[in-house]
Structures are given as C-alpha cells and as structure tokens.
Amino acid sequence: MDHSVNVNGINYNVKLTTSKNADLGEGNRGMTLFEDLKILLDKSMAKELRVKTFYHELAHAIVEATSFNNVIMRKFSDDDFEIFIDQLGYAIQFLLKNNDLNELENYIKKEE
Secondary structure: OOOEEEEOOEEEEEEEEOOOOOOOOOOOOEEEEOOOOEEEEEOOOOHHHHHHHHHHHHHHHHHHHOOOHHHHHHHOOHHHHHHHHHHHHHHHHHHHHHOOHHHHHHHHHOOO
16 A cells, blocks of 8 residues: 655655665664655654654655755754754644644634
C-alpha cells in the first residue's frame, strides 16, 4: 500500500527505512527528499519518536512548498533552522490532533 501526504499540491511518498539506508544518512532519524518527493523515516525508532520525526519532516516539506526554505535557512544557523522545523512540526502535530478543523471550517462557512 502506498502511503503519501499531499503538501500544497505535491504528493510525498512516506517510506519506513533503516538508518543504514544510504538515502537516510548516518545519524538521521528521517529525511525529506524534495527532488524524489519522499519522506523517509527510520523504522527502528520507537513509534512515538517516529511520529514526531514524521511531523518534523512534514514541516520541512511545508516550508519547501511555500518557497521559504532558502530564505529561512539563510537567516538561521543549521542548528537554529532544525529547532525552528522541530517547533513547527510539533505545532502542526498538536493542531491536527487537538482540533476538529472540518467542524470548525463548517461553522465558519455557516450562514446565519
């Protein structure tokens, strides 16, 4: 079964792999391959960490899709950029898990 996520009209295939995989790179828990449209996650991690890593990589894809990736990278050091992406990923995860956005959108669209 193909698992993908659509980010601003771009479908990224989500793949579980191992940290020994050359595409993932040594020491990385996940990686977003923009040119290949893939999000890779190390399947040997604990499930909770794998989910957090997914949202981190999703944040990378979102920032890339908005064309702000290079702008933000120039403003931050490598470490600060990854901290920004971590926090954005956590915010996205929290937002999606703790809100029924479809219900809220229907309320906003409702005519009275």
